[in-house]
Amino acid sequence: MSEWFESWFGEEYVALYPHRNEAEAERAVALIARTLGTRRVLLVLDLACGSGRHARYLGQRWWTSGVDLSETLLGIAHRNGIPARLVRADIRELPYRESCFDLVVNLFTSFGYFETDAEHERVIQDIRRVMTAGGTFVLDFFNARQVEEKLVPYDERSIAGLSVEQRRKITDDGRFVVKHISIREDGRQFVERVRLFSQRDLVSMLDRAGFRVETSYGDYDGGPLTETSPRVILFASRN
16 A cells, blocks of 8 residues: 555656755755854765755765655656756665764654654664764754644635645644645645644654754744744764
């Protein structure tokens, strides 16, 4: 049985969301560079890199590898000349040797996609495996509290000439935010489902895997992390 992200991040996703914010991606990578300062970084892994929006700017600063499961998005990255070595793989089983990356980044809520928390824990543990001692892991996740408070249950918009309906809800157990996407013209339907991890959840998960959170921000400009921040951006060092 396929998982929701295997079918969603394909041609339909590209058609409906052809342009993500490049300026935002550049700001995110600039924030990472400022925070790292003079810390030694030789090899970088962009985990769940998609079409390479962040890998473009990471690769301009450091040697970068990007890994993603979507063949479609990786194909776009290749065609766009993203300066990174791109690899197709499931992030639960990273195809890299131990202790090779000085910096691993997981940006723009490319986490929380799996059914069980054990699977998310496994991702974090494998990230630690492929990192050098003292390396840095940057996890950029949405602020779950803000998602809950500002949830828009329904909207309809025209995207790429198609009428797209989007219905959002929090699951009854409060664990996931789910978005149902329907394309009116041909009846195609897709689902996005992301785990609502709080800041405390993420920090605890990192701690259990052998990381220590050193710095946190609430946006890509380096603003403080508060209850009303749009993002939870954590910089964690590998013990």
